[in-house]
Amino acid sequence: MKYIDGFRNPAAAAAIRGQIDAWGKTLAAAGRRVAIMEVCGSHTMAIARYGIRDLLPAGVSLISGPGCPVCVTPTQYVDAAIELAERGMTIVTFGDMLHVPGSQSTLAACRSKGGRIEVCYSPARTLELAAAEPGREIVFLAIGFETTIAPVVSMLDVAVQRGLRNVSLLTAFKLVPPALHALLTDPEIRIDAFLCPAHVSAIIGADAYLPFAAQYRVPCVICGFEPLDILYGIEGVLGQVAAGEARVDNRYARVVTHGGNAQALALMDRYLRPVDAAWRGIGTIPASGLGLREAFAAYDAERRHGVTVALGRENPACRCGDVLKGKLRPPECPLFGTACTPDHAVGPCMVSSEGTCSAYFKYSEQ
Ligand code: SF4
Incomplete structure (x- = not known):
């Protein structure tokens, strides 16, 4: 695709949409319905923002996946962070x-009671705080997928090199491929294809999806975040389904390579090891997270400060778990837009700027 006039060229959009419609007719004639999961929260937000769902042919649906890092971070992790703040750490x-x-409160409420909670735009802020107050323990909330893991580990690397001993990470890192595997083996969820995340793919590389195409016969198309990117990605998925193919198609080649970012992957491997991880609303997925290696235990907030990330208590009325697995559309949650709004969020999917409930609420997809 040529981006001659940028990423929002109406003529290019019309041409791609025409091809999407053509695939839609082919698939409808064959009686095929197609459920495409967009895995990434930023894709979810862009799809809602640009009204992409309204452009899909009948029988083709986009379902949102677990790609919002805040949304999948479990309740007990928030509890542990609050405990550390209440014990006087930054x-x-x-x-x-x-x-x-x-389970009981939020970090915002903790801050309003005097807890030192610093909001940052970059993990590097941790280093500034640690250097400014060497006598104070600074704990970085290390959540996120591969995209975020890389810069956080980079920050840790600097802390280690500088000998900053008052920095630690409370880790709840998540990995995308094990989550895709868990979704594809859940008999209650039907996924015909993945729109694969863009930024995560820049780290792990397009080849990371080869097993899903080969083992599960699921087309995997990587695309960017602009409206044309997403339409182009959907067109790629439908073309594969219509042809009976299941391949990895990298339609974000201006950023994503086959092998990913070797430097970032090497740094992650130096500091981190695979661990089982709890996903909010989904449960524990084997080897779906990364924790600090034994050699860096001094930087692990759980071990350094003896805090326990015990089982938390989720609001039983919140259906985030089903939303994150693509089983439920946010408007189907009884609390959506009534008891649960961005100003008074009951669950994380309404809090996060990448949350599916937040996207539906903000752009009125009902
Ligand atoms: S609308 Fe609110 S309560 Fe319902 S699933 Fe979404 S975040 Fe949870």
């Missing part, structure tokens, strides 16, 4: 985490 976090409900 907590450094991205802003989205502030209002995510823990």
